[in-house]
Amino acid sequence: MMLWIRNIKMRLARIERLAKEAKKKVLDVLKKGGIKGDPEKFLNTYLQFFVIDPVRDEPTNLMRRLEHLLDIRQKRMKLGLKQVLPDLGEFTRNNLEIMIEAARALDLIYRIVRHYLMLGQKTNNWILIMQLELEMPQIVKLAETYYKALDAFKSGKPVGDGIGALAAATLMNSGGSAIKKEIVEDTIMGVTERKGRKLYVIKAKGPGGTVGKPGEAVKKVVEELKGKVSRIIMIDAALKLEGEKTGEVIEGVGAAIGDPGPEKFKIESIAMKYSIPLDSIIIKESLEEAITPMRKEISNAAEKVIEKIDKALEERTKEGDIVVIVGVGNTVGIAQ
Template sequence: MLESLQIPGLGDSSLLGLLIFWIPFIIIMLYGQRIQMYISLGEISRSLNKLKLMKEKSREEVIDFVSKISQSKENLSEKIDQFLEYFTIQPVNLDPAGIVKKIEHIVNVKDDRMRAEIKQLVSSATDVQTSNIENVIEVASALNYYYKAVRHFYLLGKKTMSYIWIVQLQMILPTILEESNALMKAISAFKQSQPIGDGIGAMVVGKMMIGKEKKTVAKETAMSESEYKGRGLYLIKAEGPGGNVGQPGNAIARMIDEMGIKIDVIIMIDAALKLEGEKTGEIAEGVGAAIGGIGVERFKIEEVASKYNIPLYAIVIKQSIIDAVSAMKKEIAETTDKVIEIVKRAVEEKAKEGDKVAVVGVGNSVGISQ
């Protein structure tokens, strides 16, 4: 049978050999990259559909949440869509000197505008509900942006048939999908005002503030005075139980510069992203300003610490990005008492009797009072 398929003049090679080896080989040599590109485009398209579903679901969740609070029958979707499309133009960085102040100004304008418009839309909302609506809108807005950005590069890659565009997008997509899944979980936590993993720093300091008088030292930032073994403690966290992050940088700067409090040591407690292989809820100690975000608060704390030569110590609780934005896991919540003990030990070791120590609990205070 095989002999009958032999091609005259081609020696030992057969037509079957030609079919199963040489033709695919030539096709792969000539069109391999194009085939790979179509496979990649197919994968991106499937991921894009998932992002689209998440974007639409988050939009519906926001509309449902706002409608329930406002108890209004009017159509809120147009206003919510407007919120989701809000953008912030970062200041020009050609001359970076003084850029942090400009960033802070832009961010404050954005926050104030958003808050005012939410209050206008849902006049009956309490401060806690307003913060939670703001958080939910921010999450939905991020999902909306992720979808649009991925769609942009997908369509650009498809239009130009550029392998580089497509492969880069394909490589980064698992991370984008992971973050999008985390954001979807965050919506549920914010809607129900449940503490999220990121709030562990606020939870630790909040516990130390129980029963003590609270003052507002900066926007949405509470401070209490306490004492431990002859050392004065200034406990600072974002005001809860609304979803605020406060302004710990402004709080410390104001305490030192305006209120005349001489701080000798700053201890910061925050959630930190764990590396793959590290356990959720692992506690680590270090030095420096433990605070994330856009960088304004960190800059201010570093500025004031270096100006007055105040040592900065950090205690972090490790977690993944999903843990950080979804309802707080048991392993994270259970570190509260251990971290308080570490703070007490650090106060004793790093400060002398009579010294004043600022203990800053960094993180979103959703579902966490003080």
């Protein structure tokens, strides 16, 4: 048990170092941005910020209640950043918001591991210590991944998760000049033509780091078109299993989106309401690849996705049809 504790402590020290360095990086950006007031005090407020899950025993309006809470949380953070950094651009503020999220995740990992270590020592619970020792390599890897993600958001580089947004942006600009507008907050819709079909392409508003509200946007577009949509095609990055190839593009059905629930629920509901077939195309990548700068093999998948969309348009729709295409993911470093 002593050896296990020693190993856990050694790795915990590494996590602590990463959490401290992450905090320092966020503080540097806050100071460079000309923050009003004490940057450390501001950051500490958001490092341990929490959202209490809505009651799940009573499922009535569960998704709407969850969405409401998530909206409040996001608006509070955006307002907080706007108040202390009014002169910073919107996109830089969005990137900073994600940097704070990554620093928060690291801080949480550190505090949870320390909690279980101290609890195991206090109660002399060797099973708890053994479990922690066995889990430590994965926990350290997760912490390192969050730490690496900070640099991507600091410099505004596209991340692996943005492949859906990249495919959507490429599609929006492939058929000449598409008509683009902000359909809902932080979400852009472009109308373009391809293979004789009218495409409504949706993605988050870039190049700042945001995922937008794709569910709300799909709902609005389909309602505006009174349900006259022949297909909804979603594009998103998906976690690969160990041994699978990064950047592999595969197809399926259902709403390809990894949100906590509300956005996915809206897409499924609207597709069901008007009986619209819901297709999805996913690009395989690991968690590390999803939140660190986009690898070349993932970036190259954008063309393969468009080939799959072309095939779907030809095989499953006819000329003159309306198709909604949604590029899901964080759009940091990707405009429209």
